[in-house]
Amino acid sequence: MPDLPMGKATRVAYGEALVELGRTDPAVVVLDADLSKSTQSHMFAKHFPERFFNIGIAEANMAAIAAGMALAGKKPFASSFASFLICKAFDQMRVNVAYPEVPVVFAGSHGGISVGEDGPSQMAIEDLALGLALPNFTVTVPVDEVAARQFVHQLAHRMVPCYMRLCRPATSVIYDKGRTLDLRRAEIVRPGRHISLIACGLMVAKALAAAAELAKEGLEAEVMDLHTLRPLDEETLFRSLSKTRAGLVCEEHLPSGLSSIVALWSVAHCPVALDFVHLSGYAESAPPDALLAKYGLTVEAIYKKAKAVMLKKDQRCMGF
Amino acid sequence: MKNLAIEARRWILKSITAAGSGHPGGSLSLVEILLAFYGGVLKHDPSNPKDPNRDRLILSKGHGAPALYAVLGLHGYYPVEEVMTLRKMGSRFQGHPDIRFFPLAEASTGSLGQGLSLGIGMAIAARLDGRPHHTYVILGDGECQEGQIWESAMYAGFHKIANLTAVVDINGFQLDDATKKILDLEPWEAKFAAFGWRTYDCDGHDTAAVTRALLAARDDGAPSVVLARTAKGKGVSLTENNNEYHGKALTPSQLEEALMELEAAHA
Numbered sequence: 309m310p311d312l313p314m315g316k317a318t319r320v321a322y323g324e325a326l327v328e329l330g331r332t333d334p335a336v337v338v339l340d341a342d343l344s345k346s347t348q349s350h351m352f353a354k355h356f357p358e359r360f361f362n363i364g365i366a367e368a369n370m371a372a373i374a375a376g377m378a379l380a381g382k383k384p385f386a387s388s389f390a391s392f393l394i395c396k397a398f399d400q401m402r403v404n405v406a407y408p409e410v411p412v413v414f415a416g417s418h419g420g421i422s423v424g425e426d427g428p429s430q431m432a433i434e435d436l437a438l439g440l441a442l443p444n445f446t447v448t449v450p451v452d453e454v455a456a457r458q459f460v461h462q463l464a465h466r467m468v469p470c471y472m473r474l475c476r477p478a479t480s481v482i483y484d485k486g487r488t489l490d491l492r493r494a495e496i497v498r499p500g501r502h503i504s505l506i507a508c509g510l511m512v513a514k515a516l517a518a519a520a521e522l523a524k525e526g527l528e529a530e531v532m533d534l535h536t537l538r539p540l541d542e543e544t545l546f547r548s549l550s551k552t553r554a555g556l557v558c559e560e561h562l563p564s565g566l567s568s569i570v571a572l573w574s575v576a577h578c579p580v581a582l583d584f585v586h587l588s589g590y591a592e593s594a595p596p597d598a599l600l601a602k603y604g605l606t607v608e609a610i611y612k613k614a615k616a617v618m619l620k621k622d623q624r625c626m627g628f
Numbered sequence: 629m630k631n632l633a634i635e636a637r638r639w640i641l642k643s644i645t646a647a648g649s650g651h652p653g654g655s656l657s658l659v660e661i662l663l664a665f666y667g668g669v670l671k672h673d674p675s676n677p678k679d680p681n682r683d684r685l686i687l688s689k690g691h692g693a694p695a696l697y698a699v700l701g702l703h704g705y706y707p708v709e710e711v712m713t714l715r716k717m718g719s720r721f722q723g724h725p726d727i728r729f730f731p732l733a734e735a736s737t738g739s740l741g742q743g744l745s746l747g748i749g750m751a752i753a754a755r756l757d758g759r760p761h762h763t764y765v766i767l768g769d770g771e772c773q774e775g776q777i778w779e780s781a782m783y784a785g786f787h788k789i790a791n792l793t794a795v796v797d798i799n800g801f802q803l804d805d806a807t808k809k810i811l812d813l814e815p816w817e818a819k820f821a822a823f824g825w826r827t828y829d830c831d832g833h834d835t836a837a838v839t840r841a842l843l844a845a846r847d848d849g850a851p852s853v854v855l856a857r858t859a860k861g862k863g864v865s866l867t868e869n870n871n872e873y874h875g876k877a878l879t880p881s882q883l884e885e886a887l888m889e890l891e892a893a894h895a
């Protein structure tokens with residue numbers, strides 16, 4: 309399989325989508341905590357300075373201000389680095405947004421270790437788990453620029469408390485520009501019948517590459533972009549796992565994110581042979597690709613574990 | 629500029645360009661502050677860096693790490709050339725200070741707003757253990773927009789944590805723009821004074837003036853803050869007061885020019 313073409317980083321698509329929204333929806337307001345140049349919310353600031361609020365380096369204050377704006381009928385999109393946003397403003401997200409169901413969209417850029425040289429303090433590897441820990445929060449990881457743009461528009465159309473993870477580096481293009489996506493629907497990006505590779509974020513492209521390797525041996529892996537961790541698209545999950553009876557979950561996060569969500573659901577609704585490719589701890593400073601390799605988020609890891617899961621399924625050693 | 633300051637600036641810029649990323653602006657503004665510390669204020673011995681009675685220095689604005697790495701190298705803690713491995717896989721010179729790799733940093737930082745609380749913890753521990761050393765924390769001016777800074781400032785003031793001194797690198801800029809434009813922190817003196825702190829104003833690029841302020845602050849019986857007035861990107865015309873270089877490496881050709889400019893300042 310040829311390498312997928314590279315597109316814009318999802319944070320860039322986020323910035324562009326906000327500008328589009330600003331033109332059509334006067335209720336949209338954007339907040340940032342002195343990272344607008346990184347999160348790309350500066351694009352909105354340039355076009356709509358009167359609806360852009362740089363709160364300063366004060367993430368907790370930003371989250372609560374955004375909640376106040378939402379209570380007054382605005383549609384706030386608040387961004388910072390994922391690590392600072394969700395860790396520093398967690399209590400405000402909990403009490404001002406999640407519990408009273410106040411519709412604020414939080415966009416955490418620089419998710420995962422693909423941040424690179426800045427190092428662990430700037431890398432969110434716990435953000436999805438924290439988002440999932442909050443009842444009423446939609447938690448989503450748009451995989452490419454097409455998904456990011458459409459999800460931002462869908463959220464503005466139907467505002468809910470939301471945590472959206474965005475990434476720093478340019479990402480592989482998974483979807484054609486004309487493709488219509490639904491925030492609430494997982495996508496099968498490659499059909500197959502022997503195993504389901506269930507991934508989000510940059511692991512989708514790696515799962516596709518692993519599927520191509522497996523295909524050389526006659527093994528047909530289905531690849532699912534399970535971009536939205538909550539609400540979970542149970543229908544697509546069921547259709548895939550009940551067919552393949554084997555799943556490998558892949559995420560650029562600790563196992564408390566997508567892995568946990570899928571495992572929990574599978575145990576209750578569709579027990580199959582499962583395994584996981586995920587981070588296990590804090591990384592370090594280095595170029596993103598070197599880190600992904602060192603910390604085990606590779607095509608090879610997916611390929612090897614996928615074969616092991618298929619073997620486990622065949623040997624029925626799971627006792628199902 | 630004094631030779632050591634020029635040397636430090638050279639290594640800061642060289643290491644960041646070699647890494648291809650990093651924060652020149654807030655590193656260059658820190659140079660004389662760090663030289664004051666390692667040039668005499670800090671009771672700290674390169675041959676015994678884990679002495680329990682050593683003074684502690686926390687770089688709360690962790691993105692200024694290249695300055696700390698260069699200044700420690702120039703003071704004999706390791707060969708300064710080693711800073712050229714900045715941000716490379718396995719290097720002790722991580723993007724932000726990381727005590728797993730670099731215990732000399734005393735605390736891992738990088739999420740702004742936390743250092744003053746960490747310093748209070750160390751200062752209280754010293755008091756409990758009856759140890760005479762002092763704890764210092766370097767803050768950014770933008771960083772002081774974090775609520776935690778004022779929570780910790782309130783605590784230290786109320787509890788008279790006198791073995792604690794903060795230094796604010798007031799270079800007038802943060803990431804997105806000038807601090808005055810985003811969320812101004814003036815008047816610094818009145819704010820800290822209201823929280824029970826002694827304040828000392830000084831030119832943050834005059835090592836002797838910073839040293840005097842730090843020494844006066846050490847034994848004044850109260851938590852104190854040195855308000856060091858600096859210029860972001862200090863010392864090189866491309867970067868000085870140009871916030872474009874908050875978090876962007878100089879290109880190799882820009883670096884060459886900057887090094888020549890620093891060379892000329894040497895003479």
Ligand SMILES: Cc1ncc(C[n+]2csc(CCOP(=O)(O)OP(=O)(O)O)c2C)c(N)n1
Binds near residue numbers: 392655
């Ligand atoms: C909690 C947190 N929010 C945001 C950032 C991203 N960030 C890195 S440096 C910086 C600006 C810091 O400004 P200042 O403290 O004035 O430092 P200086 O201008 O000296 O670089 C920001 C917002 C961070 N590191 N931590």
